[in-house]
Amino acid sequence: MAESTGERDASSSGPGPSDPRRWRALAVCLVAGFMTLLDVSIVNVALPSIKAGLHTPESDLQWVLSGYALAFGLVLIPGGRLGDARGRRAVFMAGLALFTLSSAACGAARSSTWLVIARLVQGAAGGLLSPQISALIQQMFSGRERGRAFGMFGTVVGISTAVGPLLGGLLIEVAGAQEGWRWVFYVNLPIGLVCLLLARRLLPDTPSATRVRPRDLDPVGVLLLGAGVLALLLPFVQAQQWPGNGKWLLLPVALALLTVFTLWEARCTGRRVQPVLDLALFRLRSFWLGCLMILLYFAGFTSIFFITTLFFQSGLHYSALEAGLAITPFAVGAGASAGIGGKLVHRFGRPLIAVGLTMVATGLGLTALAAHLVPGRGAGLAMAAPLLLAGLGSGLVIAPNQTLTLAEVPVPNAGSAGGSLQTSQRVGSAIGIAAVGSVFFAQLGEDSWADAYDHGLIVSVAFVVAGLVIALADVVAGRRGRGHEDRAPAPEPTRRTP
Template sequence: MAERTGDQATGASGPGPSDPMRWRALGVCLVAGFMTLLDVSIVNVALPSIKAGLNTPESDLQWVLSGYALTFGLVLIPGGRLGDARGRRAVFMTGLALFTLASAACGAAQSSTWLVVARLIQGAAGGLLSPQISALIQQMFSGRERGRAFGMFGTVVGISTAVGPLLGGVLIQFAGAEEGWRWVFYVNLPIGAVCLVLAHRLLPDTPSAGRVRPRDLDPLGVLLLGAGVLSLLLPFVQAQQWPGNTKWLLVVLAALLLAAFVGWESRCSRRRVQPVLDLTLFRFRSFWLGCLMILMYFAGFTSIFFITTLYLQSGLHYSALEAGLAITPFALGAGGSAGIGGRLVNRFGRPLIVVGLVMVALGLGLTAMAVHLVPGRGAGLAMAAPLLLAGLGSGLVIAPNQTLTLSEVPVHNAGSAGGTLQTSQRVGSAIGIAAVGSVFFSRLGRDDWAPAYDHGLVVSTAFVLAGLIVALADVLAGRRGRRRQEKAEATDQPRSSP
């Protein structure tokens, strides 16, 4: 069954396949993707429970959050390249099995060190699995169907990030404050086990994959890229824990390492060695502008939930469940509009994303106004409508951008391209949380929780507006390109007339 699906699902060079099994295979991908992305945000509301259950120091709590994001981001591009070379189904299943086992280790943790190490492994497993999803969508679907499939994936991205605090709150409410955090991880075990069985049966093989030697996977390129991404992310994810400005020297080191990586990858291309990242992808305007736009957007997008959860739980003394419910309107909006965005993206293109970004920025501005006008515990209800508007806009950003950014990417590079796109998301998340958190905590030292939250939202909105500028630049460049093409065609037509 899997082999038959793989033969019929190569889909990028011709019309979309007619085999209905591809939709079931997509369902497996989406459930696994939901599980890995959920663990980015679900732990936020579990931190007080983890602290009580394991007597965890603040520094280890930060690593429970940031360690997952760090290793997740490190593995994305090499994981995508490995899937392209070795086979996406095999790498998907390896990542899923490792993620499930790491989740069990997290839930069984008897010390904070145990939990941090398990979270690092869990993040790496998520980074191995995640790029296979976008690559399999590229492989199994084409044309309008690809837009629909990415729309569903965008729904999963938006909902998983926003619904994490709610689901975590429900689990902690029913399992108890001291041990409830364990079920935040144990919930992955039955889902992972079922997905593994279905992945073996339904996912297609990769037609271009074969046996590869370690040197064929560009180990030096992987090392340079990993060291560069680590040096870039580390000062951001540890911004609150490492005092002083010395840590920002790592950003300079990251620039040098990434420059060395680009130089090495260029040499690989000239020597006809398959690089971990094909730099020719950045010749496509849709790809590099899409990566830049989503970096800016995720800097604003994920930081919203970080400071909102802090404000509601620590500032207004909401329970974990109440805080999760307050953020749910964003998840509902994102889930409702992501499918629509996936269906409309082929018709409207990048302007659809511009509309979505405007809605998100407007929703965040209104959220800050609502908190200012309705102080105290009523703020959670007052922010519901603005967060719903922001969520509706978010659904028109993530899925359509995924479709447009990968639209010109050859299927044999789909894994590394998808990994690059998601690395942009993870880098953006780290930068956004560090920048917004810095403003939030600095204001908290001088003001009450509400003004600190307002200032944090202003920074989040600024990142979203930066993404809007990038999207507008892409729209204008596309229009100029079409005008030049039309002008060239009009000039050439008289010459070809008899």
């Protein structure tokens, strides 16, 4: 049913399954998505340069990193819902324009406060733009082509996160350590402007979109969800900056707010106000299991770049460029396998993701072993092959999971569903960085950098293994469901009356 709805929506306005422009439209989406996701990790290697250039205190440096992720995560679900209601092309272009302008403001920053505020706006713009991409893929493609398109999007997600340190290191190497950090943001300007022009020409509008009033967009639900996600993420993103255990009291507050949000959304169903999140989506096993699995995976996946960059730059005294090059094997592996994963997902389903998760866990375990066995600056070379294996596995996780998680979602709900899936990724990233970072810094005081790195990677592997357990549970449940269908008695043939 979702497929047929998608075909009707896509064909009624703009590039659809029969229009060759859909691939050019996809290219615009992927470039914009690459730019927003790149800014999650590219700033990691620029922090020493920012600190030197703006005399930034440690607390503000933390907000340069975590403020972007926090604002990004807060806007994803409301941004997806807004695109479903008002039109995905319009919301995509608004988010892209705001992202480009805020990137210019980041590059022009004259104080750390200026930079933090600009990063918050930039993160919110990325959260507005990002869910439109998965929704537009749902709208423009169907069947195996949809799996291929999500495979390309998965390549972008994997590569943008992994290649960020390398591109940041290159820009700082070319522009100089004092002012090079500004070009980490300025590089978005020409890309954003070109994408804006092409988006206006190529992206389809949303046939189901109508002119709606702000009160029709469930403002109470947006506030409850925003407050709940903020209370959930804040203690994790500020784990290193807020001493003591008082910050964890925000977690029961988050649980209470999200419970009230769920009750409110259930009350909105069937009324004139459209809920910001259709709770019926969570009755789909493929959807809620996919969200849970990717939350755990991103907790392990993104945290490795955080501690690996620290290990290379502060522990082994690599330059920003050297640190970026050392992490590149992961990006190469993810890019090589993501397209393959997108093509194979319709054939193998969730078992393909289980294989990918096993490869990631094995690769990260071998990475920790290499860092432990090879001391000094040679560790980066020793870690290349294990990181490549982990990257190859990652390409079989992100894109196929995106395809399977959204497969049964009706196209009119694609924006809010894609926002929910990406919110799971951002929540997982925040939890993983906080947990892995806490173990890493705790060991750093008493052992060497390599030992601290080993302990941090063990926690990352634990998150990936937890995601593997969820994927295997889905495989088993799916096989049991098919077994029950096979054993069900066939309906009796209708007897003809003479």
